[in-house]
Amino acid sequence: MSVLVVAEHDNRALKPATLNTMTAAAEIAKAAGSDVHILVAGKDCRPVAEAAAQIAGAAKVLLADDTAYDHGIAENWAPLLVKLAAGYSHVLAPATTFGKNLMPRVAALLDVMQISDISAVELADTFVRPIYAGNALATVQSKDPIKIITVRGTAFAPAAATGANAPIEAAEATGAAGLSEFVRAELSKSERPELTSARVIISGGRGMQSGDNFHLLEKVADKLGAAVGASRAAVDAGFVPNDYQVGQTGKIVAPELYVAVGISGAIQHLAGMKDSKVIVAINKDEEAPIFQIADYGLVGDLFKILPELDEELGKRQK
Amino acid sequence: MKALVAVKRVVDYNVKVRVKADKTGVETANVKMSMNPFDEIAVEEALRLREAGIVTEVIAASLGVQQCQETIRTALAMGADRGVLVQTDVELQPLAVAKLLKAVIEKEQPDLVIIGKQAIDDDCNQTGQMLAALLGWPQATFASKIVINDGRAEVTREVDGGLETVAFKLPAVVTTDLRLNEPRYASLPNIMKAKKKPIDVTTPEQLGVDVTPRLVTLKVEEPAKRQGGVKVGSVAELVNKLKDEARVI
Numbered sequence: 001m002s003v004l005v006v007a008e009h010d011n012r013a014l015k016p017a018t019l020n021t022m023t024a025a026a027e028i029a030k031a032a033g034s035d036v037h038i039l040v041a042g043k044d045c046r047p048v049a050e051a052a053a054q055i056a057g058a059a060k061v062l063l064a065d066d067t068a069y070d071h072g073i074a075e076n077w078a079p080l081l082v083k084l085a086a087g088y089s090h091v092l093a094p095a096t097t098f099g100k101n102l103m104p105r106v107a108a109l110l111d112v113m114q115i116s117d118i119s120a121v122e123l124a125d126t127f128v129r130p131i132y133a134g135n136a137l138a139t140v141q142s143k144d145p146i147k148i149i150t151v152r153g154t155a156f157a158p159a160a161a162t163g164a165n166a167p168i169e170a171a172e173a174t175g176a177a178g179l180s181e182f183v184r185a186e187l188s189k190s191e192r193p194e195l196t197s198a199r200v201i202i203s204g205g206r207g208m209q210s211g212d213n214f215h216l217l218e219k220v221a222d223k224l225g226a227a228v229g230a231s232r233a234a235v236d237a238g239f240v241p242n243d244y245q246v247g248q249t250g251k252i253v254a255p256e257l258y259v260a261v262g263i264s265g266a267i268q269h270l271a272g273m274k275d276s277k278v279i280v281a282i283n284k285d286e287e288a289p290i291f292q293i294a295d296y297g298l299v300g301d302l303f304k305i306l307p308e309l310d311e312e313l314g315k316r317q318k
Numbered sequence: 319m320k321a322l323v324a325v326k327r328v329v330d331y332n333v334k335v336r337v338k339a340d341k342t343g344v345e346t347a348n349v350k351m352s353m354n355p356f357d358e359i360a361v362e363e364a365l366r367l368r369e370a371g372i373v374t375e376v377i378a379a380s381l382g383v384q385q386c387q388e389t390i391r392t393a394l395a396m397g398a399d400r401g402v403l404v405q406t407d408v409e410l411q412p413l414a415v416a417k418l419l420k421a422v423i424e425k426e427q428p429d430l431v432i433i434g435k436q437a438i439d440d441d442c443n444q445t446g447q448m449l450a451a452l453l454g455w456p457q458a459t460f461a462s463k464i465v466i467n468d469g470r471a472e473v474t475r476e477v478d479g480g481l482e483t484v485a486f487k488l489p490a491v492v493t494t495d496l497r498l499n500e501p502r503y504a505s506l507p508n509i510m511k512a513k514k515k516p517i518d519v520t521t522p523e524q525l526g527v528d529v530t531p532r533l534v535t536l537k538v539e540e541p542a543k544r545q546g547g548v549k550v551g552s553v554a555e556l557v558n559k560l561k562d563e564a565r566v567i
Contacts, residue, residue: 097477101459104447113413113532116442132335136344139536180456180486187480242476257566278564295547308553
């Protein structure tokens with residue numbers, strides 16, 4: 001039986017996490033000797049299905065186009081996935097707020113345990129997943145007939161967005177469950193890259209002292225083409241919204257370069273960024289735990305360092 | 319209307335966990351245990367709804383070993399009215415927890431169930447969604463705001479790109495995110511009072527629920543340690559290193 005990937009998208013374009021999920025699915029399909037199908041469910045989302053059909057490794061795309069699947073309402077999506085799951089050995093979605101919200105609902109209806117946030121595929125039924133904020137890695141084996149899985153995007157390289165030319169098949173819609181309705185979305189508007197797919201991230205912590213001071217970070221971010229993140233302490237203190245949060249209970253990121261500014265390095269923050277390729281820490285406390293994992297540390301007053309950094313980067317760009 | 323909150327006993331968030339030498343799990347003997355922080359937020363929210371006159375009774379349920387009574391007592395000391403303990407020594411995975419909670423809910427008939435979005439030990443983030451599925455109820459995960467009017471709820475959710483609001487009729491399951499509220503501390507008089515509040519004890523067998531684990535943990539290991547690097551003396555040196563040595567800018 002094939003492996004099914006649930007594509008995340010906004011009816012116009014695929015979310016990058018779908019490509020990482022595709023890689024995990026391809027590893028499972030290889031171990032199981034099968035292939036990978038992609039489900040695109042949404043409203044007027046054919047362009048997304050066409051993009052999905054090109055993802056390297058896609059053997060088939062299922063397109064479920066119905067108003068019920070707009071906005072990713074789990075109550076409406078779950079019956080569709082339960083119906084489709086009967087024909088698959090594994091169903092995977094990215095471990096984003098979309099996948100985390102949806103997949104356990106599907107798993108419970110199928111009477112199986114979900115395997116959350118996998119970071120490696122060992123065998124078709126055996127996976128590695130981080131527990132305790134990534135302070136331990138558990139290798140777990142599922143005894144359930146269908147494996148419902150969410151995938152930690154940063155642990156798998158993205159699949160190539162082009163290369164395949166898979167057929168697109170319509171999947172019959174299951175309709176609205178009538179349990180919940182979407183009211184509105186207030187999405188952060190930013191010209192900067194998204195945190196989970198950014199090549200460079202610069203994050204601020206409690207040391208930033210206020211939300212206003214984040215403009216110092218933003219100036220540097222714009223020079224680096226970086227996304228702006230924050231520690232839980234900065235979110236708790238109300239400096240920035242929660243969707244900035246990097247950590248165990250926020251976003252998990254692994255950019256090429258992560259710059260932590262005024263962040264002490266609490267376990268729960270490290271859990272969200274310690275797999276970054278290069279880590280820079282800027283902190284006035286030279287004993288801060290963040291320095292123990294940073295490749296480059298700079299001890300000093302961030303209110304002096306950030307403008308200097310902005311100027312230095314500006315000079316070099318000329 | 320009644321509200322039910324589920325509270326999990328976990329290793330305290332300040333404890334640095336250690337993987338056992340035999341790789342069967344993490345060390346939990348002689349380690350401080352506390353209520354899962356997201357469940358504290360759930361208890362607080364239920365109490366605030368009671369204080370606002372929307373909820374009439376707050377029931378705190380916990381599932382697991384006998385010591386989960388302490389976690390329930392913490393919820394009672396915060397202000398919950400009574401407790402339910404489903405006692406078992408079997409390792410409970412989210413699907414089993416959801417089935418047990420469903421059985422408790424069928425008996426207690428709450429209109430609102432609030433639980434933490436994720437436990438900080440297994441980091442599964444499943445139970446609330448599974449419970450909603452088994453009950454056939456709406457779910458609102460990662461809530462940062464709950465407004466209830468005439469048996470309808472409007473919940474603002476923390477999603478990757480910002481905020482999203484959904485509306486539904488109760489009964490429903492809501493899971494809490496960080497910014498929903500700031501939980502209160504239990505006062506000493508309330509801790510004393512909590513000792514007299516009732517806790518019903520039942521078992522999976524009495525509830526008729528099969529809790530056999532579906533996932534087998536083959537091993538638990540420590541992740542590769544990241545080596546600390548160097549301290550640089552100036553911004554210019556940092557930029558040079560990033561450009562020439564690390565080649566990331």
